[in-house]
Amino acid sequence: MIQIRNLKKRFRNNTVLDGIDLDINEGDVVGIIGPSGTGKSTLLRCIDLLETPEEGEITIDGAVYSLAEHDRRQTLALRRQTGMVFQRFNLFERKTALENVMEGLVTVQKKPKEEARMLAEGELKRVGMYDWSEHYPKHLSGGQQQRVAIARALAMKPKLLLLDEPTSALDPELVGEVLETIRDIASQGFTMMLVSHEMNFVRKVANRVIFLDGGKIVEDGTPREVFDRPKSQRAKDFFAKMHLLKQPEYTI
Amino acid sequence: MMMQILSETNLFDFGLVGRQLPELLKYLPITLELALLSMLIGLAVGLLLAVIRMKRIPVLRQIAAFYISIIRGTPAIVQLYIAYFGIPMLLKYMNLHFGTDFDISAFPGFACAVFAMGFNESAYNAETIRAALSSVDRGQIEAASAVGMTYPQALRRIILPEAMTVALPGLGNSFIGLIKGTSLAFTCAVVEMTAQGKILGGRNYRYFEVYVSLAIIYWAVTIIVERILKFIEKRLELPEQIDKKAAAAEEPEKARTFTKEAKVRYDTNKKPEKAFSQ
Structure with missing residues (x-):
C-alpha cells in the first residue's frame, strides 16, 4: 500500500501540483494522463525526489517519508524504494547494457559482483535484451535502450516503478517493443505509475487511470470509467480533442 | 657556405650540442x-575546486x-618566489x-616548487574539469540518483569516467x-634540467649550444607525452561495433525462453484479478 498525501509543488508562481492525495494498492498499474503542463511528470519526479515539493509525504509499506523535508539519508532511503524510467532513457553512456543494470546492485545494494551479474542477466532476459549485454548504449536503438533502462530499474526490486513518458522520445516504429515490455512487467505484478500519451496503451495496461488537470486529480477510476464516461468537462474536452486528431484531415 | 663559416670560425659548436645531452639528461x-x-x-x-563550483x-x-x-592573475614566477620565501x-x-620544531633551513626547495606549481596548475585545471563535468548529460546524473546512488558515488562511477574523455585533451595540454x-x-x-644547462653554460660560455640542447630534449619529451596522450585517448574510446552476445549461440534455449514464455502470456492474456479493459 502506497499513500501520497497533500503533495504540493510550485515553480515560482506557477502551481504545478495542488495538493495531490493518492492511494495505490500493491500490484496496481496507475496510468496518469492529462493535458501537457499539468504536472504529470512533476508528480513522478517529486515522488523520486528529483524535484523537491513544498509540501507532501509518502507512505510506502508503513514507512512515512516527507517529500518536502528530507536529509540525505532519507532521500536515499526513499529512492531505494522506487525505480524510475525516463523519457530519454538516461543510460550510463560509458557502461555496457549489463553494467548499466549491475551498477545499482553493486554500488547501492553492495551485492557481490557475481551475484549482481546473475541478477542483471536475469533482468535483461526479462526485457529480451540478454543478447545485447555487452553493447554500449550508443550501439542500441532507442527502444532497446529503453528496455535496458527498464531492466535497470527493475533490478533494484522497487516497491514502486515510475515510468515517465517511456515512449515519447522513440521513433514510432520502436514504440511497440517498449510497450510490449511494459505490458509484460505490468502483468507480473509490479506496482507502477505510468505517465503516457499513448491513450490506447494506458487503457490496455492500466487498471486505474488518473486524469490530472491544473495540478489536481480530476478523474480517477478504471480505464473504462475514465475514458468512456468521464465526469468532468475538462476530461471530455481533452478526449474530444484527441479523437479529432485521429480523424482524417478532410473527407470527400 | 654557412656550414663552412660556422665550422671554421668556431662560432657555433655543433658537436657540443650533442655531447652535452647526457649531462643534461641526468x-x-x-x-619529470x-x-x-x-x-x-x-x-x-x-x-575539488571544480566540484565546489559545479x-x-x-x-x-x-x-x-x-x-x-x-x-590566474599572478605570474608563475612570482608564485614560486612567494612559496620559496613564504x-x-x-x-x-x-x-x-x-x-613546533620545524627545521626551516632543511625544508627542501623542491617541495616549495611542487607546491607553487601544483596550486598554479589547479586553478587552470579547475576550469577544464568544470567544463568537462558540466558536459555530462544531466539525465545520467538523475538516473544515478534514481537508482539510489549518492553524489560521490555518481561522481566516481558515472560522471568522472565520462568527463575524463572530455577533459583529457585540455589536461594533456x-x-x-x-x-x-x-x-x-x-x-x-x-x-633541474634548465638549471643544469645554465651551470654547464657558465663553465664554457657556450650558452647558445646548451639552450639548443635543452630545446631538443624538451621537444622530444613533449613528443613522447603527446604519443602517450594519444594512446590513452584511444583506450578511452568506446568500441565502434560489438558482435551480438556469443552466449546466444551457446545457449540458444536460454536466449529464447523469454520470447516463448512471453508469447504464451500474450496469447492467453487474461489476468482474472486485474481485468484489463480491452
Whole structure:
C-alpha cells in the first residue's frame, strides 16, 4: 500500500501540483494522463525526489517519508524504494547494457559482483535484451535502450516503478517493443505509475487511470470509467480533442 | 657556405650540442618528477575546486572563485618566489607561535616548487574539469540518483569516467605546459634540467649550444607525452561495433525462453484479478 498525501509543488508562481492525495494498492498499474503542463511528470519526479515539493509525504509499506523535508539519508532511503524510467532513457553512456543494470546492485545494494551479474542477466532476459549485454548504449536503438533502462530499474526490486513518458522520445516504429515490455512487467505484478500519451496503451495496461488537470486529480477510476464516461468537462474536452486528431484531415 | 663559416670560425659548436645531452639528461628525472607531482596536486585540487563550483556550495564557492582569480592573475614566477620565501616564514611563525620544531633551513626547495606549481596548475585545471563535468548529460546524473546512488558515488562511477574523455585533451595540454614550466623551478633553488644547462653554460660560455640542447630534449619529451596522450585517448574510446552476445549461440534455449514464455502470456492474456479493459 502506497499513500501520497497533500503533495504540493510550485515553480515560482506557477502551481504545478495542488495538493495531490493518492492511494495505490500493491500490484496496481496507475496510468496518469492529462493535458501537457499539468504536472504529470512533476508528480513522478517529486515522488523520486528529483524535484523537491513544498509540501507532501509518502507512505510506502508503513514507512512515512516527507517529500518536502528530507536529509540525505532519507532521500536515499526513499529512492531505494522506487525505480524510475525516463523519457530519454538516461543510460550510463560509458557502461555496457549489463553494467548499466549491475551498477545499482553493486554500488547501492553492495551485492557481490557475481551475484549482481546473475541478477542483471536475469533482468535483461526479462526485457529480451540478454543478447545485447555487452553493447554500449550508443550501439542500441532507442527502444532497446529503453528496455535496458527498464531492466535497470527493475533490478533494484522497487516497491514502486515510475515510468515517465517511456515512449515519447522513440521513433514510432520502436514504440511497440517498449510497450510490449511494459505490458509484460505490468502483468507480473509490479506496482507502477505510468505517465503516457499513448491513450490506447494506458487503457490496455492500466487498471486505474488518473486524469490530472491544473495540478489536481480530476478523474480517477478504471480505464473504462475514465475514458468512456468521464465526469468532468475538462476530461471530455481533452478526449474530444484527441479523437479529432485521429480523424482524417478532410473527407470527400 | 654557412656550414663552412660556422665550422671554421668556431662560432657555433655543433658537436657540443650533442655531447652535452647526457649531462643534461641526468637531470631529466627531476624535471619529470616536478611535473608529475605538480600535476597530481593540480588534478586533486582542481577537481575539488571544480566540484565546489559545479555544486554551488555556498561560501566555499566564493573562496574557490577568489583563489582561481588570484592564481590566474599572478605570474608563475612570482608564485614560486612567494612559496620559496613564504613557506619557511610560515614555518618559522609556527615554531614561534605554537612551539613546533620545524627545521626551516632543511625544508627542501623542491617541495616549495611542487607546491607553487601544483596550486598554479589547479586553478587552470579547475576550469577544464568544470567544463568537462558540466558536459555530462544531466539525465545520467538523475538516473544515478534514481537508482539510489549518492553524489560521490555518481561522481566516481558515472560522471568522472565520462568527463575524463572530455577533459583529457585540455589536461594533456596543460601537462605539456607544466613540463616546460618546471624550468622556472630554479627560483626555488632546484637544479633541474634548465638549471643544469645554465651551470654547464657558465663553465664554457657556450650558452647558445646548451639552450639548443635543452630545446631538443624538451621537444622530444613533449613528443613522447603527446604519443602517450594519444594512446590513452584511444583506450578511452568506446568500441565502434560489438558482435551480438556469443552466449546466444551457446545457449540458444536460454536466449529464447523469454520470447516463448512471453508469447504464451500474450496469447492467453487474461489476468482474472486485474481485468484489463480491452
